[in-house]
């Protein structure tokens with residue numbers, strides 16, 4: 747496959763793994779608040795990010811490219827509140843969307859139709875990711891302590907659904 751695109755997707759693979767790591771660190775903070783539902787929700791988010799990385803890895807391999815795994819900075823460990831956790835997460839998702847859009851732009855410039863088709867899934871997924879986080883932020887803002895207890899119970903029900911081809 748096109749080397750420029752292969753490199754860009756490799757950067758994205760590592761960013762997806764870094765995203766998983768960031769959400770795992772958020773889970774670590776949320777664990778200190780005694781909100782098991784929020785912990786579960788973030789654990790599912792962690793799984794989703796790793797599934798995204800694996801989906802990109804599979805694609806590079808299918809196109810005869812070489813997956814390159816690198817390292818990344820330590821994630822942020824401490825937050826002031828539950829709200830700050832999810833606001834940070836939403837801002838992180840905006841960054842992810844921007845990166846996916848840039849790779850899509852590159853795929854168009856290189857006339858790589860297979861990659862354009864492949865990336866469409868991620869474009870759609872990002873709409874869902876941003877919506878998930880912003881809806882949750884709205885809910886956190888709306889509820890007080892008793893409501894937070896109910897919301898925690900709701901989030902405990904989220905399950906990881908593997909990506910279907």
Ligand SMILES: [Fe+2]
Pocket residue numbers: 762765794795798842
């Ligand atoms: Fe992702």
